Amino acid sequence: MSTQTIKIATRKSPLALWQANYVKSQLLSYHPNLSVELVPIITQGDVLLDSPLSKIGGKGLFVKQLEIAMLNHEADIAVHSIKDIPAQFPQGLTLSTICPRDDVRDAFVSNQYQSLDELPVDAIVGTSSLRRQCQLKAHYPHLIIKDLRGNVGSRLEKLDNNQYDAIILAAAGLRRLGLAERIKQYISVSLIMPAVGQGAVGIETRQDDVRLHQLLAPLDDANTRCCVIAERAMNNYLQGGCQVPIACYSELTQQTLSLKGLVGSVDGQQIIQAHVSGEIQQAQALGITLAQQLIDLGADKILQQL
Numbered sequence: 001m002s003t004q005t006i007k008i009a010t011r012k013s014p015l016a017l018w019q020a021n022y023v024k025s026q027l028l029s030y031h032p033n034l035s036v037e038l039v040p041i042i043t044q045g046d047v048l049l050d051s052p053l054s055k056i057g058g059k060g061l062f063v064k065q066l067e068i069a070m071l072n073h074e075a076d077i078a079v080h081s082i083k084d085i086p087a088q089f090p091q092g093l094t095l096s097t098i099c100p101r102d103d104v105r106d107a108f109v110s111n112q113y114q115s116l117d118e119l120p121v122d123a124i125v126g127t128s129s130l131r132r133q134c135q136l137k138a139h140y141p142h143l144i145i146k147d148l149r150g151n152v153g154s155r156l157e158k159l160d161n162n163q164y165d166a167i168i169l170a171a172a173g174l175r176r177l178g179l180a181e182r183i184k185q186y187i188s189v190s191l192i193m194p195a196v197g198q199g200a201v202g203i204e205t206r207q208d209d210v211r212l213h214q215l216l217a218p219l220d221d222a223n224t225r226c227c228v229i230a231e232r233a234m235n236n237y238l239q240g241g242c243q244v245p246i247a248c249y250s251e252l253t254q255q256t257l258s259l260k261g262l263v264g265s266v267d268g269q270q271i272i273q274a275h276v277s278g279e280i281q282q283a284q285a286l287g288i289t290l291a292q293q294l295i296d297l298g299a300d301k302i303l304q305q306l
């Protein structure tokens with residue numbers, strides 16, 4: 001085996017570092033003689049942390065600098081929360097590996113209240129996600145939604161500083177950071193449907209890096225891959241960026257993939273939902289069928305308004 005070091009490009013946030021270290025330790029557990037190191041990189045998204053993400057150009061901001069490093073051979077791997085990556089990759093790069101999914105649900109975090117149902121009129125809930133905002137408004141029109149950005153730790157700090165009565169975060173991120181005890185309620189997917197790819201970690205590589213693809217093969221999880229392919233196909237067909245409240249939930253039982261999708265207006269006044277199921281081999285086609293059903297039900301009108 002070559003002694004060449006495999007370099008993992010990663011953002012410097014604790015969650016990104018956890019995910020990069022996870023991939024490193026997985027690689028080493030399958031290939032103990034490998035040399036793997038992290039290459040921490042500050043991205044535009046990290047620099048502009050206080051502007052609402054939807055206003056400053058979207059998810060690509062967190063990814064671009066990692067990709068440049070890979071194309072320049074300063075790194076070989078970029079590890080991402082699949083939720084954060086755009087539909088398309090630059091020429092020469094590919095999403096080669098999809099790791100087993102953690103909890104897909106959103107989590108309710110508060111120091112005073114045990115659940116969304118307990119929140120009083122005019123309680124202030126922190127989230128900058130249009131998807132969360134839309135569904136919160138639909139179910140709990142009496143709540144006030146306030147922007148909340150920054151990494152997981154600083155969001156919790158803002159909650160602890162009493163800037164919010166409660167905040168919503170992905171359960172997966174909290175669990176990875178050892179902060180699961182902060183979770184007061186795992187929010188049912190029927191109340192707040194998760195984001196496309198939520199809870200799954202993906203590995204981006206250069207398309208022609210055959211040796212690396214072989215090394216990464218054991219880290220890939222077929223079931224998660226199937227779900228993520230379907231969810232991303234739906235999102236891609238809807239042209240969904242982070243400007244739009246789009247949600248998706250997929251479930252695998254035996255050979256059947258069940259896929260639910262949601263498109264809504266930010267104020268929660270309009271919510272369109274659809275559901276498809278079929279064979280797991282048809283994951284991509286199912287995602288597109290679901291997107292088309294949402295469009296037939298009027299999703300395109302909502303999307304055009306944004």
Ligand SMILES: NCc1[nH]cc(CCC(=O)O)c1CC(=O)O
Pocket residue numbers: 081082083084152168169170171172173174197198199200201
């Ligand atoms: N948008 C930031 C982001 N990207 C991925 C996660 C959590 C981990 C995951 O969903 O895989 C988070 C934090 C959050 O939404 O609370």
